[in-house]
Amino acid sequence: MTLLVLLDYAAVLVFALTGALVASRAQLDIVGFAFLACLTGMGGGTLRDLLLDRTVFWIADPNYLAVASGAAAVVFFTAHLLESRYRAILWLDAAALGVAVAAGSGIALSLGHSAAITLVMGIATGCFGGLMRDVVANEVPLVLKQGELYVTCAFAGSLATVLVAPLGAVPAALACAAVTIALRAGSMAFGWRLPVYRARPPKS
């Protein structure tokens, strides 16, 4: 269980950094930074816990709020040191996605859910926080950006959790994070992608 708690902390921290960086692009004040950091950092896990009918993780342990708010404060005072905040958001988001998918699928597995539910919980935990961040801040959701893998990475990572699970929870979490992040990084750096739908006649 300790591993899953660590993964939740790491996912909250890194997603909160991306939320605060989006807040910096929107030129919000420090409370706005903390708001977007908490929404992004804890949105995915909150959805997972509501769906699985568990106590919401940050209500059970409010330290998560301190982590997300601290990340917001750090970004507020240091973001100007970054050369490109947009690139920082993309790469941190990739790392956070990997960790959050591992946390979500790991918790579903540890509760004894089936492979199908484990897959969905990994995807929901990984994608929902960033989706909320982008919808609220009126940016194009990374989840749906054309020509890049995103949900696919979360899906592959969740699948890795399910496949590696017989070897133990730690290898499963490592495999999940590694697969998710590698695929996402490959997609951003080398343009890896799946074939997209293209209508033969013009868009109707």
Added chain:
Amino acid sequence: MTLLVLLDYAAVLVFALTGALVASRAQLDIVGFAFLACLTGMGGGTLRDLLLDRTVFWIADPNYLAVASGAAAVVFFTAHLLESRYRAILWLDAAALGVAVAAGSGIALSLGHSAAITLVMGIATGCFGGLMRDVVANEVPLVLKQGELYVTCAFAGSLATVLVAPLGAVPAALACAAVTIALRAGSMAFGWRLPVYRARPPKS
């Protein structure tokens, strides 16, 4: 109860088709199709189950996930055969709305809720999946499109459930779906509508 399960399956299937068609307009890959199909197909019922504090229906029975993903795959490979995907979305959405409203209001009734809660659950189940689809995909939400009945159809259908309920669950579900779909179709085909608010002075 079997009837309500059937209605849930039908609503998931048809809403998933609309989600996948929206994915085709956004030129996503097949995982993006499945993501939008699941979100649209299961969003309304998920909200209903969270509000009513039931086990979320697709966690209790993961076959719903297979239905929505299968619908996404079918659309991915056949959507180019459609003459107008936008018209297909509109008409499938109308059918899905009718079935989902019947599922939502029927379940609320079967749990012994009051007429007011039944009305709201019908509307929430019917409208939320499509709303999520449109917000995430950045389309104008059908729910709020001017000069067309949408929420009104869901409201009238839920009302039909309440009024016909004394005759049994099957007639109530049939009446609900028929009223919802007929009103929505009439609104699209013949321009049926309620008077809208129009300010006398220009928009302020």
Added chain:
Amino acid sequence: MTLLVLLDYAAVLVFALTGALVASRAQLDIVGFAFLACLTGMGGGTLRDLLLDRTVFWIADPNYLAVASGAAAVVFFTAHLLESRYRAILWLDAAALGVAVAAGSGIALSLGHSAAITLVMGIATGCFGGLMRDVVANEVPLVLKQGELYVTCAFAGSLATVLVAPLGAVPAALACAAVTIALRAGSMAFGWRLPVYRARPPKS
């Protein structure tokens, strides 16, 4: 407990008025008014109750639905008398924010939650309904509007609840609403604000 119920009623009523006014700007019909009024009026409290694993307040007592729908009807027939609907939305929203933050933080306190959770529940209850209203109606979310205090007011109000709580629930609720509304009004009328993040190099 009666005080908290009263606050919930007041928050639902005033937020519903803002939802209906947004519906009037979008030129919806009367069912659209009721839909946006219910979403805005009950969204924040619904999120709070889901997070705290309580029975959703308007399912326990459907009279809230009547209040929100009644507010929608009143606005539908009288909004044209307003000189500026946008200003009315802003000021009603400020009042609703104050009352809803008091309701949210007061309920969290009365359930024995920690100061951190109380702060978050005040902010979530206050901000979520308006956020849903603006996202669904495609307006720029007030929550994130630059150069104005919004989340900060909710934060300060929640803090007032926590600090004044030892004196009793009534003074705490009054202090919370007063602080929230005063800060928000000062921000709108006199331009009070916190320093915002500004990158030294141009936006990257």
